[in-house]
Amino acid sequence: MPCYPKSGFPASMPLRKTAPLILSTTSFLLLGTVLGNAQTTSIWDGSIGLWNNAARWSTSPLVPNGNFIAELNSGTAALSSPISLAGLNLNGGNVVTDSSLTVNNASLQGGSLTGDSAATFNGTVDFGPGTFTIGGSGVKTFAGSTAFGESDAYPTLYLEGGATLRNTGSFLHRTGDGVTGYSSQIYFNTDSTGPSVLRNEAVGTFTAAIAAGSSGFIYPSGGDPGNMFQNAGGFVKTGAGEYSVGVAFANTGTVDVQAGRLTLNGDNFTNEGAVQVSEGAVLAATSTFTQSVSGLIAGTGTIESPTMTLSGTVSPGFSPGTLTLAGDVELTTVAVLQFELGPQAGPNDFLSITGSLVLDGMLNIVALPGLQTGIYNLMTAGGGITNQGLEFGQVPQGFTGNIGIIGNVVQLQVLTLPVPETSSSLLMLLAAAGLTSVRRRPAARQA
Numbered sequence: 001m002p003c004y005p006k007s008g009f010p011a012s013m014p015l016r017k018t019a020p021l022i023l024s025t026t027s028f029l030l031l032g033t034v035l036g037n038a039q040t041t042s043i044w045d046g047s048i049g050l051w052n053n054a055a056r057w058s059t060s061p062l063v064p065n066g067n068f069i070a071e072l073n074s075g076t077a078a079l080s081s082p083i084s085l086a087g088l089n090l091n092g093g094n095v096v097t098d099s100s101l102t103v104n105n106a107s108l109q110g111g112s113l114t115g116d117s118a119a120t121f122n123g124t125v126d127f128g129p130g131t132f133t134i135g136g137s138g139v140k141t142f143a144g145s146t147a148f149g150e151s152d153a154y155p156t157l158y159l160e161g162g163a164t165l166r167n168t169g170s171f172l173h174r175t176g177d178g179v180t181g182y183s184s185q186i187y188f189n190t191d192s193t194g195p196s197v198l199r200n201e202a203v204g205t206f207t208a209a210i211a212a213g214s215s216g217f218i219y220p221s222g223g224d225p226g227n228m229f230q231n232a233g234g235f236v237k238t239g240a241g242e243y244s245v246g247v248a249f250a251n252t253g254t255v256d257v258q259a260g261r262l263t264l265n266g267d268n269f270t271n272e273g274a275v276q277v278s279e280g281a282v283l284a285a286t287s288t289f290t291q292s293v294s295g296l297i298a299g300t301g302t303i304e305s306p307t308m309t310l311s312g313t314v315s316p317g318f319s320p321g322t323l324t325l326a327g328d329v330e331l332t333t334v335a336v337l338q339f340e341l342g343p344q345a346g347p348n349d350f351l352s353i354t355g356s357l358v359l360d361g362m363l364n365i366v367a368l369p370g371l372q373t374g375i376y377n378l379m380t381a382g383g384g385i386t387n388q389g390l391e392f393g394q395v396p397q398g399f400t401g402n403i404g405i406i407g408n409v410v411q412l413q414v415l416t417l418p419v420p421e422t423s424s425s426l427l428m429l430l431a432a433a434g435l436t437s438v439r440r441r442p443a444a445r446q447a
Contacts, residue, residue, distance in 0.1 A: 039086045040068050044093065046075040051083060051095075072111060079115070090132075097138050105144075108132050113140060114160070121146070127155060133190070135160030142167050149174040149184035149216065157186045161193030161224070167204040167233075176211025176241055183214060187221040188247055195226025202253060204233035210241030210260060219246035225267070231255065232273075237262040237281070257281045257301060269305070271312075277301030279321070289327075293334050299323055310335050320349040320368070328355035328383060335361030336393060341376055341412075342368030348376065356383030359410065362393030363403060367418050376412045384408060 042059040054060045056077070064070040069087035070077075078096040088095075088106040090113070095101070097115030106121050109128030113119060114135035120143060127148040134140050134157070146169060149155055159165060175184045188196035198218065200206040210216045220227045227247040237243055237257045248266040255262075257277045261284065269285035272292045277283050277299035289305035295312035297303060300321035308329045315338040316323035331337070339349040348368075357379070390403050390410070396418030404411050 038067075040064075041089075042068050042070055044070070044072045044075055044077050046073065046093070048076040049078070051077045051079045052081060079117070097136065100138075127157060129155050131156045131158065133158040133160065134165060135163050135191075137162050137164075139164045139166050142169055142171060144169045146171045147174065148172065148186075155184045158190040158221070159186065159188050159196040159198070160191045161189045161196060164197045164199060166199045166201060167206055168201045169204060171200070171204065171206045172209060173207070173216055173243075174209040175216040176214030176239065184216050186218045188218065188227045189224050190221040192221070192224075195224040195228065196220075196247075197226075197228050197230060199230045200233045200235060200253070202232045205236065206231065206233070207236045207238060208243040208262070210237075210239040210243050212240035212260075214239075214241045215244070216241070217244040217246065219244070219265075227266075229266075251275065255283070257283045257299075271295040271297070274298070275303070276318075277303060277323070278318075297323070302326055312336065313338055314351065316349040316351045317347075320347050322350040322352060324352045324354070326354045328357075329353050329381070330358040331361045331390075333360050333388075337361060337363045337378075337390070338366070339363065339378060339412075340366040340368050341371055341414075343370035344372050344374055344376065350377065351379035353379060353381040354383070355381070356386070357381035357410075358386045358388060359390050359405075360388035362391055363412075364394040365392075365396065365399060365401075365412075367396045367399065371414065371417060373414045373417060376414065377409055378412050379410045381408050381410075385410065 040059060042057045042062070042064040045056050047056055049056050052063050054063045057064060064085060065083050067086050069089060070085055071089040072093035072095060073091045074093045076094040076096060079099040079101060082100045084102040086104050088103045090111045091109045092111045094112045094114060097117040097119050100117045101119040103121050104123040106125045107128070108125065110130045110132060112133035112135065115138050116136050117138040118141065119138060120141045123144040125142055125144065125146040146167070148157060173184065208216055218229060229245055229247055229249045231249070231251045231253045233253045235253065235255045238259055240260045242261040242263060244263040244265055246265040248268060249264045250270045252272045254274045259278065259281050261282045264285045267287050269289050271290070272294050274296040275283065279300040281301040282304060284304040289303070289308040291297065291310045291312050293311045296315065298315040300317055300323060302324040304326040306327050308325060308327055309332065310329060311332045311334045313336045317340065320340040341348045385405055385408060387405055398416060398419035400415045402413040402415065404413060
């Protein structure tokens, strides 16, 4: 059988005759997979066995690995060696990660993902309207765009004891989308064998988007003090509905309550990062609220807790505004109150406390245009004030004043105003140019 030069090959290239190549259907599937021309869907037969047993898959003799979409509707497939997939469709059954699993896109409509080795999802992950279970000690990482929850269903995600769900991408927990009366939920420690952890890493964003009339929550099915939501990234609450977290919540990142209500029902809310609450929104810690020296609370909404022990920074408003603390508040010696003040008629920063106040720490003043001499009300405490001695911290150059308490009101008396920044800047420029109180020496005359 003669062979002729193909277009693009030099005619001088020596060619040799070969026997005709016959490709089977399986060979075509393999060739397409290797070259990346197509993704092949392989379906598990519903039995219980090892993933690498090719006879269990519809693409036998090929085992799904590489540019495959693996699909399970029932049964159990256990990994005995690392597997990497273009896609995974779990409609039922169980994938056991006895070895590592890496997936790009996934549809997790039902069934479970368990095992003691890691599983990582790098692309789009969609949890369906039913029930899905995550278990085993292997960390399950969602590094892409993950959506859990539906507009008109009651989806449930179970984290078995010892399971860790880790988000390094964007994780959306949604309910309602304009349809009222629905809820979606994540349960921890469902088999009561140990603590479960949901960890939102520093590069991750966890958004709870709960529409009006709907709800979403994270709750322990089995009680364990180690059950925890660890937020090192961005936690955002949107929508007019309520989102509840019934396990301990530790924040070293940012919690941003933009709308509705975020209720923390765990034993304690510990804030070592930033918390901001927008006007009309509520963050409620039903046990205690503890803020470390690195923490910050700010905003124009409401923070509720029976007892709030606050170190770090308390900064009412969003330049400027009123922040409401509903409960008893203790400001420690390392607390810093940050207030922006302009004209006495306002708007100015203000702190409204419904319970009692233990007053301590430092007061920083930021002068806005229109700051006047006279009396400014800084905060009120409906349950009375115990004065431990609030002192001035950072204040503008030239500012002097007094801090006083009249009844349940903490007041600032401004005595002298700051030196205008433009004037001080001009003086510095003139001094640098040698034009302030310095005369140039006349040049020496030539003999």
